[in-house]
Every structure is written in C-alpha cells, then in structure tokens.
Amino acid sequence: MELDELLATMPFxxxxxxxxxxxTPGEVVGRLAWSEDLTTADHIMHGGALTTLADSVGAVSAFLNIPSGAARVTTASNAVYARQVRRGIVTAAARPLHVGRKTILVSIDLTDDDGRLVSQVTQSHAVVGDSGF
Known part of the structure; x- marks a missing residue:
C-alpha cells in the first residue's frame, strides 16, 4: 500500500x-508542522496535536504488522511529554517492541527540528479478526 493510501484510511x-x-513493518515515520491552528496558550503546539501524530504513526505500525485478514484496535496509549514545541516540524518514529498473535506493542518517539525528544508514547494494540480474538 502506498503512503497516501495508508494515510487516507485515517481522515482525521x-x-x-x-x-x-x-x-515499513520495522519503522513508520510521520511528521506534523507547527501551525497557529494547532496551538494552545503561548503558541505551544497542543498536546492533542502531538498525540494525534503519535497515534496515527503507531496505528500504521501496528497495521503493517498484523496477519492478513486480521484488524487491529488500540487498547492503551501512554504519552510522556519532555518539551514544548513553538515552531518547526515534529517528527514521529514508531517501532514495534512486540508483535504477537493477539497483541502488538509500539513505541513512538516524537522529536523536534533539532532532534530533541518532545514526547515518548507507548501503545498497545489488540489483533482482532481471523488471527486474533
């Protein structure tokens, strides 16, 4: 599946x-540019925007690791925020930590333009369908 097709499955x-x-199954990279529309007080990028980025690349990572005929659903997501973002582009890199028959655990690192950690997110996904529950 092409990148645009993968992204189109998530209209939000x-x-x-x-x-x-x-x-790829081993790593998914996405990014989100700072804009005034995505900020909270003092022009800081909103945590919800950062979470949307992390959740999106985490979902693609899990999707690329499920068996054919199965689906996945996020069951938990934990974010730790390390710094604020006031400009530039946030890059998210999602990597599977565990790919099992019924669960997938994904780690997502969000970094700023200077490569500094903005947030670290850990997600669990349930595999559902033919090969899961």
Missing part, C-alpha cells in the same frame, strides 16, 4: 495535517 490524520514519510 489527513485533516490534522499529518504526513507519512516512510512506512
């Missing part, structure tokens, strides 16, 4: 301005 991610840079 498209509407939010997320871009997929690359996507």
């Amino acid at each position: 991610a498209v509407k939010s301005g997320i871009e997929l840079v690359s996507a």
